[in-house]
Amino acid sequence: MTMKSEERVVIVGAGPAGMRAAETLVAAGVTPVIIDEGLKSGGQIYRRPPDGFQRPPEKLYGSEARKAVDLHGVFDQLVASGKLDYHPQCSVLAVAQNILYVLTPAGRREFAYDRLILATGAMDRVAPVPGWQAPGVYSLGAAQIALKSQGVALGREIVLAGSGPLLTLVAAQLLMAGANIRAVLDTSSLTTQLSGLWGMLARPRVVLRGLFLRAKLGRLYHLGVRLEEIVSDANGPTGVRWKNISGETRYTACDMVGLGWHLRSETHLAGLAGCSFDYDHDWAQWIPRADRMGRAGNGLYLAGDGLKILGADGAEIAGRLAATGCLIDMGVAAPGTARDVSLLGRYERFARGMARAFPWPRDMVRAVPDETIVCRCEGITAGQLRENVIYGGSEVNRVKSLSRVGMGRCQGRFCQIAGAELIAAQAGVRACEVGRLREQGPVRPLPIGAWVEDA
Incomplete structure (x- = not known):
């Protein structure tokens, strides 16, 4: 098979999933573009301190120190050898028509792509x-x-x-x-x-x-x-x-x-890129729909905690699989996947057990007093949310338009899951029946001056 060399592959995120995806693509002769918000690669789990920081890896990463150091070393070598195009401290703010709109230290920039691997990780739930x-x-x-x-x-x-x-x-x-x-x-x-x-x-x-x-x-x-x-x-x-x-x-x-x-998948870019979602009752959140290779749409691939909360080891596997799926779809010789698919199944069983052992505190959330702040960005209380359900119904985007819940700088990342529980309890339905907030760009706050172009 021959490579379609004109295809441009972009990876968003340089945590364990993004780094392993990049390594897999480079091994097949593809030079990917890597866009990452961090000062250095590593993501949250293998976050690297600034230069001059004195604490050793064993203190930073505990039992995962060797994995972290090895993964950092592999990625740094790829960057140093020029085998990938790495852009740290860059935040993807929107995606439309195969173009990523990115805020860089030098200002606004657009990255066109043919295939997109999103390894956006997760954040606190x-x-x-x-x-x-x-x-x-x-x-x-x-x-x-x-x-x-x-x-x-x-x-x-x-x-x-x-x-x-x-x-x-x-x-x-x-x-x-x-x-x-x-x-x-x-x-x-x-x-x-x-x-x-x-x-x-x-x-x-x-x-x-x-x-x-x-x-x-x-x-x-x-x-x-x-x-x-x-x-x-x-x-x-x-x-x-x-x-x-x-x-x-x-x-x-x-x-x-x-x-x-626990955690919630960061899915704003996946939604803007056209991904479909399913509600997972164990995780009490909307999860992107993708196949075993991370395929989530035409030219769209998901990997790591942004797809499923499987931890750092699972993220590395998912990154390799997403890159392999990308290579197969490009018509490029790709590595075998049997071992990774088997391991991923085991990690998914573990994660499912973890979700059941440490569940979302549904009853506690539904019982919070009316004066409790739910949306910290906009200062919306549980009582205000419940009142708007009475007047506007149980669809989450309608409640958002009436109450402003989820309209702040975090765009619902901190309040969406809890808000859905309160809406569902007030309406007498399940949380999955209230729907999910629609994504809107920009997915992060940005300085207006960096986004407005001269006429």
Whole structure:
């Protein structure tokens, strides 16, 4: 087979999925374009600190240090050899008619493509808690970024709350760095976590590693918690009020709170590129529709957590598969996929077990008081959202137009899932029946001056 050399392949994202996709394409003789928001490649999980940073990889990445260093080395070598066209610190803001509209350090630029691989990763999935709009309340991912990028703990007395492996991981990383963790509050009960164990045993070493990290937390870790309120003053959080599994009210003093309930796929660009979506009840979110090779449309391929939340190892596999699917469709000799497809199936079973063990706190979200802020960008409360459902019906985009929920700078990334639960509860329907917010460009805030061209 011969390569259609005129075809231009662009990869968005240089995390594990994007880096492995690039490596696979280069090995087949294709020179891809890589566009990434980061200062350096690595994504969130293998985020690299700035030059001059002194903490060793073992401190930054723990048991994944060797993987991170190896992956960084492979990608850096490809860049140095000129085998790919790498554009860091560049943010894709819109996509239409096979053109990416990108904000670069030098201003606006357009990248045309014939085939597009989106490896956009994921971000924190957060739930509204009374008082969570206070300064000093962060997502778990934000706390991890500060630690990896600058060696900074975002508070002197820290409470972390939510559920999922990221909760345990960030707590253990902060503890190892010397931070003062006051409590780790997991809303999933032991019984619920055990319900996902069979699926999670598809990757027993990962389970054991998670249990080891949890054991390090000792009495700081609390199961089956119900969060009641983040108490704050003018300077930020002063404490968290919560109920333990026995229903007893507790209060833990702190000056920083980190929240997160696992992750949600970053799908804004996929939606603008024409991808279809299906609602996944285990993950409680809309997931892009793609085949085993990541094909999601004509010339569109998805990989990594932007397609399915499978972790760094799964992202690497998905990146290779998406690039291989791209090569096959181009008529270029491609590597075999049997081993990767088999591994991906095992990782999907593990992820499904994880989703069941650490579920989205649906009941907690639906029961938040009316005065609770749901959309932090626009300051929309749960009561306002419920009221607009009464007048406007249960379709999420109509509720958005009436209430402004999801219209802020995050474009619904933080409030869409919780908002859907509140709309569904008020209307007496399932969350999947309220629909999903339509994507709109630009998908990130941008300086107007960088986007307006001279006449």
